[in-house]
Amino acid sequence: MTVKEQILSLLDRNKGGYISGEEIAGQLSVTRSAVWKAIKSLQTDGYSIQAVTNKGYSLSPLTDILSAGAISKYLNPQGQKLRLEVYKTIPSTNEAAKILAANGEAEGKVILSEEQTAGRGRNGRPFFSPRGTGIYMSILLRPKLSAAEATLLTTSAAVAVALAIETVSGKDTQIKWVNDVFMDGKKVSGILTEASVSLENGRLDYAVLGIGINVALPADGFPDGLGGIATSVFAKSNHYDDLRCRLVAEVLNHFMEFYEHLTDRRFLSGYRQRLMSLGTPVTVMKDNQQREATAIDIDDDCRLKVRYVNGDEEYLSSGEVSIKI
Missing domain, CATH: 1.10.10.10 (Winged helix-like DNA-binding domain superfamily/Winged helix DNA-binding domain)
Structure with a gap:
């Protein structure tokens, strides 16, 4: 340091x-x-x-600015192995981590920033990342997984985020398949996993796990288009001692515990418990077509099982569909 x-x-x-x-x-x-x-x-x-x-x-005890030292004091021994790097502002933590990965950076690097100027969500959509009210971080991983198993990273991270929010806030969370975390029916966190796959063996060369959490309501609220669908863990940001640092550490602690035994799927019961779409009507967006169905289950690979109106059933992976509840 x-x-x-x-x-x-x-x-x-x-x-x-x-x-x-x-x-x-x-x-x-x-x-x-x-x-x-x-x-x-x-x-x-x-x-x-x-x-x-x-x-x-x-x-000041009211200080709530991200720092490696403040986060580290809440990390368990497994989390202490991570290498944290905190920025005041950055275009995208995922992009920064991907550059490090391509240059040979070892597993365990965590990039965090007080804000992102070009944060991204799924399908290239922008991710609102204002200064001081959220958590924006990316974890560089080099897992021994096939490309098909990459969903385990995303879904275990969703459970880690849910557990962290529940621990720090005492509030309930839900997970919208595949990887969005909700509170009170609105999105509070999004997760984006990007990976490089070896053409030789079809296994992951590296994965970058990007996590964004709305910790507090921005001073000017959410921008148009987000106000009705987004929420924050807390209403205010300036009276919570180490709030975001504690949340970051809780996420990392839970995720690294899952990651160490990822293929054992220890996170799966927590994922199923919080999944908000089971038993409800869904619209499956696939191959530029919409089909009405009911979400009825997920399997051990976190694929969603749906039953269409005509009685046909299908397991869907995150790469194939978008589910609108």
């Missing part, structure tokens, strides 16, 4: 209390001048840090 990151980590561990510049300099083996410059840079980045003569520096 840089000196700036190390200082932020020290302040975060002592959030609300004071730590002197001399003590910081001594712990990090840097000069007092280097400490002062780093503090000023952190304040410019938006961190609420008070400087009081003869007391030192204090990070």
Whole structure:
């Protein structure tokens, strides 16, 4: 970590209390001048840090800005193996992770940003990513999976997000097949998995798992077209201590637990439990045609089983259909 990151980590561990510049300099083996410059840079980045003569520096307990140090303190031992990199702004965390993957970056890199200027959802649709109110992150993975098994990454991530939201907020969540997480009938999180497949053996060379969560309602609300279908975990963002950092860590903790035993499908019962479309009418969009059906089950590969009006049944994969509930 840089000196700036190390200082932020020290302040975060002592959030609300004071730590002197001399003590910081001594712990990090840097000069007092280097400490002062780093503090000023952190304040410019938006961190609420008070400087009081003869007391030192204090990070406000209401601070809710993403940082690797603040996230790491909530990670379990498995999550501690991840390498976090946080940006103030970035076009797309998925694109950044894909570039790293193509250049040989090892598994376990996590890219996060306070905002995205070109965030993407499924089918190239834009993903609204305003500063300070959401979680936008991408995890670089190199799983030993076939292309057909890639859905396990997406669906296990949906359960990880649902569990994280429930843990931090105490509220119930649902999952809309395949990978959207809902609260109170509206979308609160979207997941986009992009992968590179080896032509030699048909297995994944790498996968980038992108996760976006609306944590708080943006100051100006959601833009036209989203207000009726999107929601946030909380109504406000400025009175929740480490809210987003805790959520990030919970997502990573749950996902890495699933990932370690992915083909055992330990997440599947939680996925089925939260699936909101079973037993309901759906419209299957396939091959530029619409067919009315009823969603009746999912199999162990998270394919959706539907029964059409004429009685025919079919298992559908995420790559083949779009389901409109």
